Amino acid sequence: MKIVIVxxxxxxxxxxxxxxxxxxxxxxxxxxxxxxxxxxxxLSLFLFTLLMLGTYFGVIPLE
Incomplete structure (x- = not known):
């Protein structure tokens, strides 16, 4: 996921x-x-949506 974000x-x-x-x-x-x-x-909107969905589904953990 980090590679996609970068x-x-x-x-x-x-x-x-x-x-x-x-x-x-x-x-x-x-x-x-x-x-x-x-x-x-x-691309910015796609990245924002990807981050929100990743957080919602637990792919990106909240620490």
Whole structure:
């Protein structure tokens, strides 16, 4: 479970970095920034849901 969480966090930061790159490169005239940020939001929501379900079903113990 830890590997999945770290992988998702890496993907979220990579999407954020690509959005910054496209923002600087395209000067805001293309939709790649919006697509990257939309992907980041989707991954963040998926990670949040995964953490909540993992806690609920006992995969992630509360200590």
């Amino acid at each position: 992988l998702l966090l890496f993907l979220i930061f990579a999407s954020l970095g690509s959005a910054l790159y496209y923002l600087v490169k395209d000067k805001g005239h293309d939709t790649r920034v919006v697509k990257s940020l939309t992907l980041r939001i989707g």
